[in-house]
Amino acid sequence: MTIATIDFQLLANAGFPPATFGAGDIIFAAGDKGDKMYVVRTGEVEIERDGKLVETLSAGGIFGEMALIDGSPRAATARARTACEVAPITEKSFLFLVHETPYFAIAVMRTLAERLRRSRP
Numbered sequence: 187m188t189i190a191t192i193d194f195q196l197l198a199n200a201g202f203p204p205a206t207f208g209a210g211d212i213i214f215a216a217g218d219k220g221d222k223m224y225v226v227r228t229g230e231v232e233i234e235r236d237g238k239l240v241e242t243l244s245a246g247g248i249f250g251e252m253a254l255i256d257g258s259p260r261a262a263t264a265r266a267r268t269a270c271e272v273a274p275i276t277e278k279s280f281l282f283l284v285h286e287t288p289y290f291a292i293a294v295m296r297t298l299a300e301r302l303r304r305s306r307p
Contacts, residue, residue: 203274204227205273206270207266207269207271208266209266211266212265212266213264213266214263215260216235216262217260218259219253219259220250220252222254222274222275222276223250223274223280224264225246225275226243226249226270228245229270230242230244230266230267230268231243231247231264231267232265233262233263233264234262234263235261235262240305241304248297251280251298252298255294
């Protein structure tokens with residue numbers, strides 16, 4: 187059985203007001219409250235943990251979902267690698283998307299699973 191995938195880039199363009207960051211700007215820092223997740227609309231975003239680069243995301247990539255899901259402080263820092271535009275998704279919007287579009291939840295879980303697998307030694 188194949189489960190449909192979600193194009194996060196379409197989600198980023200679906201009416202979520204964008205936030206703009208310049209190259210080097212911190213979008214959020216490890217330890218911050220996690221009240222939003224983000225979809226990259228344009229540019230690139232780097233995810234750093236303990237001072238090490240763990241991932242670079244481009245248009246359509248999502249980040250910040252872990253803290254939004256479990257309510258814990260941010261585990262990593264997100265920094266604009268280039269000038270970028272991201273679409274913030276609040277907890278309320280996230281819960282609506284999960285409820286109304288179950289494939290959205292599956293797509294987020296797949297992203298989390300991929301990241302966990304890559305982070306294993």
